[in-house]
Amino acid sequence: MGVLLSGRGSNFLALQQAISRGDLSAEIAVVVSNRDDASGLDAARRLGLPAVAVPKIGGASRHDHEQQVLAVLEDASVDWICLAGYMRLLSAEFVARFPRRIVNIHPSLLPSFPGLRVHEQVIEHGSRVSGCTVHLVDAGLDSGPIVRQTPVAVASDDDADSLAARVLAAEHDTYWRAMRDLTTRHWVLRGRRLCFLDGEPEGWPGA
Structure with missing residues (x-):
């Protein structure tokens, strides 16, 4: 890599x-x-x-x-x-x-809040859930097929810094899991959806 x-x-x-x-x-x-x-x-x-x-x-x-x-x-x-x-x-x-071999991690649950100032936007909009997204990269801005997401609750007393710290911790645990899935499992793209052919990833809520 x-x-x-x-x-x-x-x-x-x-x-x-x-x-x-x-x-x-x-x-x-x-x-x-x-x-x-x-x-x-x-x-x-x-x-x-x-x-x-x-x-x-x-x-x-x-x-x-x-x-x-x-x-x-x-x-x-x-x-x-x-x-x-x-x-x-x-x-x-x-x-x-x-x-299909370039991967990014973004500190929101895409497609919500692409780009910069993510945590400030989450707070300003009153979102109750944020998180991180690992996605394949295309030529757009944070717009490629989603590989894996991890939700992070937004507390009422959160500011951008406190939320960013918790989301970053989730990123550190999510990125390697997504890369393991991409490099060891069978998957295809169906339109914009990345689908695993051998079942949902470990930790997926419905798995």
Whole structure:
């Protein structure tokens, strides 16, 4: 797997911990960031993992920058790409190079509250349930087929920070489970729906 991140990459660390525990049969081949000061790169290096910064410099086009990122990923022979707080929207051309093999985690129950300021929006709208969603990436904004979701209750005294902390804890437990399902189970896409052919995922309410 390759990981793309822009900051501390706590979900990357959660994936690596699941691999180390034996819960996820995978290997992180490279960690790539669009920011050379991303603390997630330092964390990867401390773990002995290849870590590469590919910043978008000056007037470089989006296409040129993505080609540089793709070159790093392809040199590492990755077959899955996990986004872990990667703050750039991927182009359709990029996604087409790894069809159905790019995965993201978003801190809401999609399709509700895509994009940024998620927790603030949840509080402002008075939602009683939030959560996180792992989904396949397409060329849209948080719009790809949903793989796995975990609900998180919103308390009456929650603010954006307290809700974010609980959702992040759910993310850390959800991402590796979704990747395990994607890499070990039989699934197909039926329209926008990702369907597992061998029963619902472990922990699914109806399973």
